[in-house]
Amino acid sequence: MNSTTESKNRREAWFSIAKPLNKQRATLLSTLSFLLPLIVWCLISYTPFLWHPDVKLDLGGVFGSTVYTSGDHVRKGYLPDLVASTQAQNLEILKQKATGEARSSKRGNLKIIRRLSDILVVNEVIAAEEQDSDSAVYAGWGLVANNPNILRKRPLTPENIAIVRENWAELAAQSTHFEKTKLPTQPLLNLLPQGRPANPVFLPAPHEVILTGIHDWRAEPTGDKPSMLGRYLTSLRTVFLGFLIAAAIAVPIGVVAGTYDVFAKLFEPFWDFFRYMPAPAFGTLLVAILGAHQSPKVALVFIGTFPHLLLMLTKTVRMVDTPLLEAAQTLGAKGNGLLTRVVVPASLPSIYNDLRIALGWAWTWLVIAELIGVKAGLTEIIDTQGVRRNFDRVYPVIILIGITGFMTDQALAYLKTKLFPWQSNEG
The missing domain is CATH 1.10.3720.10 (MetI-like)
Known part of the structure; x- marks a missing residue:
């Protein structure tokens, strides 16, 4: 039997009109009918260059009256505007400091300190149960300022590392451990929004669905x-x-x-x-x-x-x-x-x-x-x-x-x- 005949027989075995496939082929195709959608879902979720129209924020920010927190999704094209807005706020703070007009409530500075908590937990700098502990988060700022490389899983951008160091210099000048009464009255700089490519919010990645379920x-x-x-x-x-x-x-x-x-x-x-x-x-x-x-x-x-x-x-x-x-x-x-x-x-x-x-x-x-x-x-x-x-x-x-x-x-x-x-x- 020549190769042409063998090829024709194989094709007819798969595409015979009005004839059922054998059990092995039928089982294979039935399995693939479930696996193919899962494979496509995984590809678009885990392959960065395929399709990630959103950014999932590791650090939030403020744009106008809208406050974004860690875990929020924003469109990829919107992130630069959010970063620019935060940079503009920081420039204004620096100008006010230079003229001696800068004033901030301790509560406002405490909010800025707490924004680093999710990053610290993800990178295991602090334990998950310490996420709401101001003392643990405060100490985490000092650790990151002195050794940014401890953020292995979710590192900060170079600009954010510089902001952490500058803020920590002001914090440490008051106290190296958390004391609410000793927080600086000068405003701290805002951390810049940053995040990772992500599926849109309506299509979470498979592992997120499994773990949450x-x-x-x-x-x-x-x-x-x-x-x-x-x-x-x-x-x-x-x-x-x-x-x-x-x-x-x-x-x-x-x-x-x-x-x-x-x-x-x-x-x-x-x-x-x-x-x-x-x-x-x-x-x-x-x-x-x-x-x-x-x-x-x-x-x-x-x-x-x-x-x-x-x-x-x-x-x-x-x-x-x-x-x-x-x-x-x-x-x-x-x-x-x-x-x-x-x-x-x-x-x-x-x-x-x-x-x-x-x-x-x-x-x-x-x-x-x-x-x-x-x-x-x-x-x-x-x-x-x-x-x-x-x-x-x-x-x-x-x-x-x-x-x-x-x-x-x-x-x-x-x-x-x-x-x-x-x-x-x-x-």
């Missing part, structure tokens, strides 16, 4: 706020209760409507009309009827799921093979016996698939449902932290919902192979 999951509940596990269980209850109520009603109606035209004409027109009504529009009404807590949320999941499930089930039952029905009738089946012994068994595998699809719909209604009335469950985290732009806390919740829905569907798909082994090769 682990922290939030392990965090103990405070006050009347539930733990993350408690929120998770609340959301599960909302989804599955709404879905199970919808399924319990839709399955029998869908079976009889798909079998008997009289019931089809009675039920389908209204629910075909109702499914075009946006379920969230009923939110206020549901709260008025059922209260503000769990019940209206379950009801909204039901309203969002039931009409579509009913119509889908009706169509599924209606697609039972006509020759099968004719053969059963020839053998004497009729009336309710035809329904229970032929139509239902023949439809069950497809009904099972419809229920799997409907459960997926139920998950999509979760976030909207949990926002009506009193916010609850996982959605409260998404809503409150999203408003605060803490997206490193939002993404773990979204991913958790996705994983739960996906794993539930995969478990149901596996269960189908046990319930309906003659159809185990179908989706």
